Amino acid sequence: MIDIKDIKRLSNLKEDENFRFRQYLKMNADPDRLDEQFKELHNKYFKIYDCSKCRNCCKKLGTIITESELDTITKALHIDKENFKKKYLEEDDNRYKFKTKGCQFLNNDNCKVKKCLPKSCQEYPFTDKKDRLYSMYSIINNASICPIVFEILEELKKEYNFK
Numbered sequence: 825m826i827d828i829k830d831i832k833r834l835s836n837l838k839e840d841e842n843f844r845f846r847q848y849l850k851m852n853a854d855p856d857r858l859d860e861q862f863k864e865l866h867n868k869y870f871k872i873y874d875c876s877k878c879r880n881c882c883k884k885l886g887t888i889i890t891e892s893e894l895d896t897i898t899k900a901l902h903i904d905k906e907n908f909k910k911k912y913l914e915e916d917d918n919r920y921k922f923k924t925k926g927c928q929f930l931n932n933d934n935c936k937v938k939k940c941l942p943k944s945c946q947e948y949p950f951t952d953k954k955d956r957l958y959s960m961y962s963i964i965n966n967a968s969i970c971p972i973v974f975e976i977l978e979e980l981k982k983e984y985n986f987k
């Protein structure tokens with residue numbers, strides 16, 4: 825398992841290799857088979873890593889929140905929605921994102937939202953979604969945030985005998 829303290833350093837070391845691997849996949853991978861491989865590895869590594877002990881994505885990225893998600897969350901947390909919007913959020917294409925990096929719902933590494941997590945939190949790092957071949961750029965960027973993504977890329981390189 826990768827210690828989250830090492831993820832930035834390790835991903836920097838692998839960055840050039842990861843971009844070469846992206847190019848290799850573009851030339852050689854079958855998109856549907858690659859999606860299956862991503863999904864298998866996603867399921868494998870989400871059983872190994874405990875997100876509640878990591879929270880690096882919550883700290884380094886902001887989530888995207890829809891109006892209805894914001895309604896649900898502010899009701900559940902007994903927060904005044906309009907004040908919260910003014911103080912912490914900016915509108916982006918009919919959805920909201922935090923003005924600053926990191927999630928305002930994170931409290932001492934605990935997610936205050938828990939049961940009504942926005943969809944973008946539930947789905948991060950999107951490694952079980954379709955069309956991964958066409959999202960490799962953002963996957964490589966996420967390898968510097970999420971140890972699961974880092975591990976998936978390393979395993980895929982082995983599966984494709986990529987050196």
Ligand code: SF4
Binds near residue numbers: 880973
């Ligand atoms: S999704 Fe990745 S970065 Fe986010 S908490 Fe889980 S292991 Fe950590």
